[in-house]
Amino acid sequence: MSRVLRRIAFFACAGVVLLTGCSSSSATPLDGVTESHDDGDGSDGVGSAGAGGAEPGGAGGAEPGGAPDVDGAPDAACDTLSAELQGALDAAVEAQRLPGAAAAVAIGGCSWLGAAGVADAEADVAIQPGDLFRAGSITKSFVATLALMLRAEGLLSLEDSVSTYVDGIPRGEQISVRQILNHTSGIFNYTGMDEFWTAALEDPTHTWTPAELIELAASKPPYFEPGQGFAYSNTNYIIAGLLVEAASGEPIGELLRTRVLEPAGLAHSYLDGAEAALPGLVHGYGRSRGELVEMTSALHASAAGAAGALVSTSSDLARFYRKLLDGTLLGPDELAEMTTWVDTPPGQVNGYGLGLSRRESPLGVQHGHDGGIWGFTSSSYYAIDSDASITVLVNLEGADVGRVVDDLSRVLATP
Template structure:
């Protein structure tokens, strides 16, 4: 699909060059707190700008600080055909933000002694991956395996107007298996020898999904559901297997064509698999981030490994990649999360290392012709969402 953007969108070209689609809980569900009148943050102007001055049809966001929702808002149009307004509780495709969920499950299996991060993947999936005896689980999680990104193959997705038309007409209905995605990848030479470079590759997480299935006997979706979604009460987070729909209220996603918009909301999630098939809401994502970085899903040792990073070659703002999470340096400090992008939907999820505050954002970028303007507007929202909190806190 198109290039997956990290929240600092100036990183796009260097970081996710072709990563389109495409970061031990108590048993009781967590109720969403009410917005605190004593601690609020007015981000509506910045959210409005993403639609009014930018190139999006809709944008929705939530900001939380120490468990309190201090901003929740929506702007724009959910359906261009009907004029229905976007809703703040709307669902959306989270794309590569799914990777943080999948990485969390993998690290829980490490906590349980069922896998080791520096074991070769060959140990768990014998014969499945060429050179698998030289590729470790850690290298898959932090994108240093060298495996070719199946989305770099133009036969899967070409990020051009012609490619968008083809995807809208037929490509979005194509059903893939993890094995087929892996075969597309392994038919191409690797980018580099394992551990000798960094390249964002959705193939890495397709393999991790296969690993989870092999070790647990359950799909990665079932494990995320049982270990994260249900314990945290993330009632609006789903991991579709073959349904092309976004359930519940949602803003539609579009391609822009000279003759008008092409609605690309419905698509087969199999093209993303464990690399980015998730659907969620800003509230669910923010609460997941708070639980993960607040230490409720992983041991301190595993959370430390998750946030041990490798450099992203050429990335500005000192961004580095951990195990399914990215570290960014903003003007007020370091923050952690993972972005996502799939046709029609862009996602941002970012917050503090201690889980005390975070924001989640979805915006439907319809017109990509002025990326510099979109970058400025996104950065303005991000800085105020997190650094505005830092200044006031």
């Protein structure tokens, strides 16, 4: 397993998430995002169709069955769309030889949850739409949301230097909070370092402190002067976690739960390593010589921390992004800051904001995030013009989730 782990470098070199390639000057993130309709009744507005199933045991009740008649949409039209989406997901799992995938889609009056493949390859247990996955870099959208909430309350300024809040950050007096959140700080990515992987593989159970990860990154020269480029760095969001803790006076796990998870009704999400785990996490895998390799808990969650330790479901992520981008969680000023884009190298996205990325799709411009972490990849986006959200979670490292998102987007774009 160590050879597989070293090859993928989980959220550093997944290759199909946020940015293409993996070099010393730009690294790919952990993970993805999307939104779903809120029916105003405490549900997330995403019904399960095709694959059916319940949320994980102990995490809540079963999802509603069938494609619901939302906002007057004809049942027959939603049923037809659900069948086409399930067919596209089945085909994607087969084409990429994925262990399994779960997806959430909402457009207009129709919403759908689907799943294909297995949650446990050895036991041949089928994935259910409500199963839990590691979400990887989707965590960054949550942490950026916390930072912007604190900004709205006057507890944090995007233009302040990092050293205003946190000591011990290399060049902290020169780097702004904004530059941390949009990856223009120039700080080296710790997951792109041999030293990190050597230590992680020697002791996979090691509990990493943010200070340890930052110290590793500080041992390498910066990619560029602050504000003079873009380089995706997981170190930025390890620092972002410390920033929101310092500005709020609360641990990030408690802050995330009280400020985002509970208010948004995300009952099936948690920050791994910072709070108690929920049951229902599917098995995650890598590939070695064509064979699946178990990687569900290959490293301690603290190795990802505020950069990627979130665990969630497709419906919870859909609900989060809907509430984020419709102004429920953030006000217009904060959303404007979050969607102020900086240029990114050529790849799957064409702009990065504050914990949010922008990409083109068959449905037009989509906002969201991608992710890849040990054993898992994910992608979740919301198409502004068509009011369509798509989330795809896969229990295989390095899966081309962007391709699956586009496959589902084409189904929605077809008249």
